[in-house]
Amino acid sequence: MSMYFSLQNLCGFEITRPVCDMAAFFDYELAESAQAAAAGESGTIAAAAALSVRYDERQHIIEVCLVCGEHSFSTVEMCKLEQGSEPTGGEITRCVKLAVVHAFAQATGARPAMPWGVLTGVRPGKLAHKLLDSGKSATELPQYLEQAYLLPQQQGELLTNIAVKQKNILPDSSRFTDAGIYIGVPYCPSRCSYCSFPAGIVPQDEESQQNFVNLIEQDVLNVVQLLGMHSLAIRSLYIGGGTPTSLGDKAFARLLEVVRKHLHFPEVAEFTVEAGRPDCFSSNKLAAMEAAGVDRISVNPQTFHDKTLQVIGRRHSVDDFYRAYEEVRQSSIPVINMDLIIGLPGEDAADIDYSLHKAVELVPENLTIHTLTLKRSAALFGSKIQLPAQQAAELVEQGRELAAGVGLEPYYLYRQHYMLGHLANIGYAKPGTESIYNIQMMEERHPVIGVGPSSSTKLPLADGHHLRRMNMPKNVAVYGQGLAEFCRKREELFR
Numbered sequence: 440m441s442m443y444f445s446l447q448n449l450c451g452f453e454i455t456r457p458v459c460d461m462a463a464f465f466d467y468e469l470a471e472s473a474q475a476a477a478a479g480e481s482g483t484i485a486a487a488a489a490l491s492v493r494y495d496e497r498q499h500i501i502e503v504c505l506v507c508g509e510h511s512f513s514t515v516e517m518c519k520l521e522q523g524s525e526p527t528g529g530e531i532t533r534c535v536k537l538a539v540v541h542a543f544a545q546a547t548g549a550r551p552a553m554p555w556g557v558l559t560g561v562r563p564g565k566l567a568h569k570l571l572d573s574g575k576s577a578t579e580l581p582q583y584l585e586q587a588y589l590l591p592q593q594q595g596e597l598l599t600n601i602a603v604k605q606k607n608i609l610p611d612s613s614r615f616t617d618a619g620i621y622i623g624v625p626y627c628p629s630r631c632s633y634c635s636f637p638a639g640i641v642p643q644d645e646e647s648q649q650n651f652v653n654l655i656e657q658d659v660l661n662v663v664q665l666l667g668m669h670s671l672a673i674r675s676l677y678i679g680g681g682t683p684t685s686l687g688d689k690a691f692a693r694l695l696e697v698v699r700k701h702l703h704f705p706e707v708a709e710f711t712v713e714a715g716r717p718d719c720f721s722s723n724k725l726a727a728m729e730a731a732g733v734d735r736i737s738v739n740p741q742t743f744h745d746k747t748l749q750v751i752g753r754r755h756s757v758d759d760f761y762r763a764y765e766e767v768r769q770s771s772i773p774v775i776n777m778d779l780i781i782g783l784p785g786e787d788a789a790d791i792d793y794s795l796h797k798a799v800e801l802v803p804e805n806l807t808i809h810t811l812t813l814k815r816s817a818a819l820f821g822s823k824i825q826l827p828a829q830q831a832a833e834l835v836e837q838g839r840e841l842a843a844g845v846g847l848e849p850y851y852l853y854r855q856h857y858m859l860g861h862l863a864n865i866g867y868a869k870p871g872t873e874s875i876y877n878i879q880m881m882e883e884r885h886p887v888i889g890v891g892p893s894s895s896t897k898l899p900l901a902d903g904h905h906l907r908r909m910n911m912p913k914n915v916a917v918y919g920q921g922l923a924e925f926c927r928k929r930e931e932l933f934r
């Protein structure tokens with residue numbers, strides 16, 4: 440059960456989120472937010488601790504004082520200065536987090552598991568890239584990450600190895616000559632209870648589906664112009680969602696034909712389609728993908744237990760997954776990705792261990808092992824997750840070992856807020872089959888152009904660490920009505 444603390448921010452800038460993230464490791468929750476959540480129900484919530492955070496601008500020092508009853512605990516962190524002048528906002532936040540962790544550790548005597556240290560961002564890999572760019576060697580990086588971010592040595596090594604691998608696959612460049620293209624289909628056959636993606640149920644009538652493909656074609660034609668204007672080639676194509684294969688055979692085949700006709704140039708190194716849900720997979724769709732030149736496909740079991748598939752609202756069985764997987768295996772598409780989730784409702788460690796074994800038995804070229812994340816928009820949000828965080832961490836490790844046993848190496852990872860055990864989603868691949876698009880998308884060091892509702896266009900700036908970004912609206916009708924204007928905004932991003 441959580442205890443509560445009050446926060447006095449004497450910094451002059453916003454620190455609530457990083458402070459709360461760190462306090463949560465010690466089971467402390469901000470009294471104000473708890474009070475707001477409980478407004479009208481239980482009344483006032485008493486804070487068991489009072490935390491104050493101050494920034495000394497002259498000395499660039501963060502000072503934290505935590506008062507618990509009669510005892511007070513003070514910690515100080517000195518910020519590193521950028522080019523000898525001022526610390527960056529990120530550096531100040533890092534020091535706030537460290538000081539808060541040390542204060543709570545002193546007060547509680549606890550040493551909670553922090554699998555990613557004080558790193559809370561979605562893309563910890565970007566930090567590894569940045570540090571390698573700044574001159575840190577791959578050998579010294581894990582130790583540096585441990586000292587500066589409390590990152591366990593093993594995770595530091597994982598992050599470093601992934602960043603080095605990515606640099607070899609997609610070398611950094613000061614001038615962009617190519618881009619990844621993402622085409623979003625925001626429809627699914629039914630809603631999975633853990634999902635927070637704004638996907639709708641696919642319209643059943645042919646006309647609505649064809650109208651949707653018409654919109655995508657207009658959007659694609661605008662992208663073709665954009666590529667020409669900026670002499671950008673296409674490195675990777677990715678049709679995702681949602682579930683693109685939730686479209687009927689005809690509309691799906693036409694979507695593939697639109698992409699093949701306008702975008703599938705000889706230089707495209709990878710063409711992926713997410714066919715994640717076996718309940719809407721068909722031989723006709725597979726034939727359309729082969730004809731369009733798709734060379735990577737995702738077929739996702741998520742679990743190898745029928746009882747769980749029912750609970751989470753996926754209308755397929757494990758056998759359906761096997762049938763779809765076998766059909767793709769017999770096709771000309773060389774790379775199959777499979778997604779699994781650790782922590783689905785009702786599953787214990789033995790269930791998950793079974794699924795991990797079943798997945799690697801098939802020896803897919805790519806395997807992505809997720810840890811359950813329940814965001815506010817998920818139907819399961821707020822429900823108790825049965826799997827203890829420590830077991831989840833052990834299963835992530837078990838997944839890594841099993842993947843290694845069939846020659847799969849980690850090549851990208853990302854994290855999410857509300858993730859079980861503060862863990863990470865890790866993508867594994869047989870060397871030479873790593874998804875270029877996943878690297879482009881996650882590390883944000885190469886342009887990605889988004890087509891379709893909910894898609895994002897990301898244009899990295901010259902420093903390689905910042906972005907210009909534009910999101911298409913989530914709602915299909917809003918997207919369709921304003922498409923010309925959204926395309927114009929996307930063009931502006933590139934000027």
Ligand code: SF4
Pocket residue numbers: 626627629630631634635636638680681682715716
């Ligand atoms: S198939 Fe994927 S996008 Fe669709 S509802 Fe399930 S988890 Fe969400």
